[in-house]
Amino acid sequence: MHIWAFLSKLVHMPVVHGQQGISWLELFILFELHGGALDVKSQLTTKATCTRISTLKALGTFKLWAKRVITQCGDINVHNLYKACKVSKLRLKPLGFTTFVSCVCFLPVLDNEHAFALNSALLTLRGKVTRNTLCNLRNGMHKVLPRKLGLRAAPPWRDMHLISHHLPGTIEAARAVHIVDEQELQARIRKASNFTIACPKCGHPKRVGHIRLFKSSKWTSLFCISCKAHCSSRRWQCSCNKLWLACEQHAILGYCCGQNRTEVRTPNPAYILESANPPSASRSSSGIFC
Numbered sequence: 522m523h524i525w526a527f528l529s530k531l532v533h534m535p536v537v538h539g540q541q542g543i544s545w546l547e548l549f550i551l552f553e554l555h556g557g558a559l560d561v562k563s564q565l566t567t568k569a570t571c572t573r574i575s576t577l578k579a580l581g582t583f584k585l586w587a588k589r590v591i592t593q594c595g596d597i598n599v600h601n602l603y604k605a606c607k608v609s610k611l612r613l614k615p616l617g618f619t620t621f622v623s624c625v626c627f628l629p630v631l632d633n634e635h636a637f638a639l640n641s642a643l644l645t646l647r648g649k650v651t652r653n654t655l656c657n658l659r660n661g662m663h664k665v666l667p668r669k670l671g672l673r674a675a676p677p678w679r680d681m682h683l684i685s686h687h688l689p690g691t692i693e694a695a696r697a698v699h700i701v702d703e704q705e706l707q708a709r710i711r712k713a714s715n716f717t718i719a720c721p722k723c724g725h726p727k728r729v730g731h732i733r734l735f736k737s738s739k740w741t742s743l744f745c746i747s748c749k750a751h752c753s754s755r756r757w758q759c760s761c762n763k764l765w766l767a768c769e770q771h772a773i774l775g776y777c778c779g780q781n782r783t784e785v786r787t788p789n790p791a792y793i794l795e796s797a798n799p800p801s802a803s804r805s806s807s808g809i810f811c
Contacts, residue, residue: 523557524583525590526688532630533602541608543629544622549583550642550678551629555685559583576646577672592755593735593766602627616643617665635684642678646670713777718757718765720745727757733779 536542559582591603606624613622631639640658644650647665657663714730725747734741734754741754754775759765765775 523559523688524552524587525594527552527555527557528587528590530687533599533627534630535602535627536606539608541610541612542602542606542625542627544612544624545584545587546580546613546622546672547639547643548587548625548629549580550639550676551635552583553676553679554638554642554681554683556683556688559586574675575673576676579676580672613643613670616640617647617667618643618670619667620670622670638681638684642681645677645681646672709773709777710780713774713780716771716774716778718754718759718771718775720748720750721752721756721758722750723748724758729754729757729775729778731779734775736779 559579588603591600603625606626608624609621611619611621612624613620637659641650641655644654644658644663647668654663715728716730717726717728719726720743723745725745727743727745729743732741732743732754734743742751743754743757744751755764755766757765759768759771759775761768761770765771
């Protein structure tokens with residue numbers, strides 16, 4: 522839920538040819554500086570000493586769940602922005618790190634304070650950040666020596682002040698929008714019983730009202746009787762000639778297919794990911810592209 526709320530508020534700026542996007546490490550740092558936690562149960566834990574999970578392991582968990590959120594809940598136009606960037610430059614070389622870090626294909630739009638907080642958090646990976654260090658960094662006079670990036674210790678930036686507290690409000694607003702009463706719920710289920718989508722390869726229609734298109738955090742594989750192909754349900758198209766899960770009219774019907782319970786799963790991650798419990802990893806506008 523926190524990951525979805527964080528990613529939904531990002532302003533994406535696609536990179537041009539030869540330009541490198543933001544790294545997954547920087548995204549993870551921004552996520553935690555906004556108050557994000559990989560496990561909601563641990564979100565009240567704010568000190569690094571309360572959890573000894575390494576930065577590398579926490580980063581891997583964040584990357585895994587971020588990709589799942591993007592696949593299940595993200596706009597179809599944003600999917601390609603989170604693919605691996607092919608530019609082989611050292612993204613963190615200006616801060617003295619000589620280690621290559623994986624990057625994506627966009628840059629987030631950040632204001633001055635957020636960009637400064639991100640650079641300050643990256644410097645904590647080199648050691649203690651003093652007031653003099655921050656002063657030199659703000660004035661563009663901070664000098665560093667080359668060194669490798671170490672991610673074995675717990676994230677050292679968790680002692681820093683948060684730069685935003687919008688994640689809980691975003692989550693509650695999303696939950697309020699998707700609350701439905703019993704009559705509306707049953708109406709959706711009845712309407713979904715006749716839901717039809719088309720094969721992504723041959724366009725042959727298939728009635729899927731009795732099939733759960735998304736189950737146990739996985740997309741169901743559907744068989745087309747026309748072209749004899751098996752395709753993931755997320756690739757099939759609705760009558761609007763676009764992916765059904767990206768259609769405002771048909772997405773809710775698709776998530777209602779195969780259900781006779783009182784709880785509807787909608788494109789909102791409050792319902793899609795509510796049963797998923799990732800490993801614990803708690804945390805202790807001028808357009809500037811970081």
